[in-house]
Amino acid sequence: MTTILLIDDDKEFCLLLKEFFKIEDMEVTFAHDGKAGIEAMQAARHDVVVLDIMMPPPNGIEVLKKVRPQSNVPIIMLTARGEDIDRIVGLELGADDYLSKPCNPRELLARIRAVLRRTQLSNTEQPEVINAGQVTLNTGTRTITVNGKLIELTSTQFSVLEQLMRHAGKVITKEDLTEKVLDRKLDSFDRSIDMHVSNIRKVLNRNSEIQHIKTIRNVGYQFVLEQE
Template sequence: MLKILLIDDDKELCQLLSEYLSNEGFAVDMIHDGQQAVELTEQAAYSLIVLDVMLPVRSGFDVLKILRQHSQTPVIMLTAKGDTVDRVIGLEIGADDYLAKPCDPRELVARIRAILRRASIAEANQPNVERLTSGKLSLHLGTRTATWDNQDVVLTGTEFSVLEILVRRAGQVISKDDMTEQALNRKLTPYDRSIDVHVSNIRKKIALAGSTKDLIINVRGAGYMLTLNDEQ
């Protein structure tokens, strides 16, 4: 049974979501402050974490920053309704997706299943050594790891999915609608900047690995494209 960790100081909401997720076949643990969350995630492994931004002791942002130092466990952040800034910050730090509170439990389950589906596909492909390359950039599909000129590029699961889409169609412009559907398994909605932030994170991480050019370009009004004239 897949284990989900709910981190939220709203105990009534946690209980509601826990009961719903349990009925959907998940094992659920709950924690209600940021410091306890940090300590627990250093000791226990979870398939996915649902993390609220507003927490006592340590904020959800602090928890996510610390988590990303040692784990790429998928994270869905819960943000205040309409708070675009919190959503962007969460994605920049390394969240895989977000939902506005109060969230519909059915929508949360759909997001969780979409993320875990990608993870299960990756696990099933583990023996497969298939590799995608574009210049010095390599994606190892079995392990869902990436390298630039043999230097590791540490990506979240969602970032890997976004980059895989771009590499598979290198030299072609891919719309944000298509990228959202393929990488996030949902429709693009107005004011949704998830793909933009994930692409920005990927750019930064490839640059840290040694690339001196911007490989992913934004074609205004059309989408994103991985260029073919990268460093050789």
């Protein structure tokens, strides 16, 4: 059974989701403030964490700062509609995806299933090792090394990098990345892929003298094999 940790101070909303996800054979546990959420994440492993940004201190951003260095568990943020800065900061800190509140439970379910597909892909497909430049990616163990050094990425960042490496030397559009990795169409205001690529680039650049990811203005990104 899929286990979901919902960190949200709206108790009625939590109960509504619990009943909805029960029908989908998913078990939901609650934490109604940031401190309890951090403790719950440290105490047990969950398949997915759904984290509300707008909570009394420590709010969702502070929770994300605390737990992301300690865990790669998929995290979906719930943000206030129109609060772009919260989404950008959350994605910069390593959140896997976001959804605006109030949200439709079915849309949240779709986001959860999408992130679970990314994390569980290694169990359903033939393991493969992809070498591109100084980077090696193993789809079976979902590990990445740069110049032989193991690096840590979130499940979504891993999937973005996998797509870029599979198309090394070619330009892959933001539209294609969004559909292949996030399982949705690219919205004109959606900067999720940009932020995931930015995070990946920072990690790679700390471990390689080659600037592996090139931005192709108004189009997308390219994984380059050698320093230009």
